Amino acid sequence: MSIERRAVLAAPSLLALGGAAMLRSGLAHAQTPPAEIARILAPSGTLRVAINFGNPVLAQRDPATGAPRGVSAELAAELGRRLGLPVQFVTYDSAGRVTDAGKQGAWDLCFLAIDPVRAQGILFSAPYVVIEGTYLVLQASPLQAIGDVDRPGQRVAVGRGSAYDLYLTRALRHAELVRAPSSPEAVEWFRRDRLDAAAGVKQPLVDYARANPDTRVIPGRFMVIEQAVGIPQGRDAALPWLRAFVEEMKASGFVARGLAASGQADAEVAPPAT
Secondary structure, three states: OOOOOEEEEOHHHHHOHHHHHHHHOOOOOOOOOOHHHHHHHOOOOOEEEEEEOOOOOOOEEOOOOOOEEOHHHHHHHHHHHHHOOOEEEEEEOOHHHHHHHHHOOOOOEEEEEOOOOHHHOEEEOOOOEEEEEEEEEEOOOOOOOHHHOOOOOOEEEEEOOOHHHHHHHHHOOOOEEEEEOOHHHHHHHHHHOOOOEEEEEHHHHHHHHHHOOOEEEOOOOOEEEEEEEEEEOOOHHHHHHHHHHHHHHHHOOHHHHHHHHOOOOOOEEOOOOO
16 A cells, blocks of 8 residues: 655755755755746645655655655755745655556655656656666576566566556566566565566665675666656646756756765766756
């Protein structure tokens, strides 16, 4: 079941989490957005932000409070500050559940990977972080390269509705996808059911292999995952301002500092949008 731990927080208090005060110091300054942008993005007067704990590169639980921290939470806090809005975090344990909840109008802003399927209901900024999708296998596995996985009889665990689930659904021709409720559970299913591989974000798979020496990560990647800020379809008038905000956050170093402060310095800040 999805996690929907909700807390209405003023943006300044959010910025106090995870060393965020340091992150604010180097911000480039943009003009205060017009009031109509705030009304478009948050019709209720509160900016409801979906946070996906299934991607630990972008979001983590604060060990003391359980509140969201990481670069997604920092970006949400800065958005709330600039818009003069309180921020309400609505948390989930998988990207698929974020997408499903968006169809029910449960949030105003999300942090998800860009995908054609999701773009049917979500308007995206350019990416702010790019990460790699790869495979985890057992040390004894005969699979050595990314291309080895897509063969008849191979079973690959994925988190249902994740960016790599959506991508591999289109890309794989022979291997079978086994969809777990979330990305962490996909790794559990890989071990429990003796599947051939688990697909996922590179960083947490590398961490898992480091803690479990009987597993390894296949070198290379099957996709680049472009993480972006999204808003519901129909709020198009706010998209140019949101896109400009994301570009500023990348150029100013805000995104890089947010990644580093949450222990994710290996993740790559996306290049400027063209």
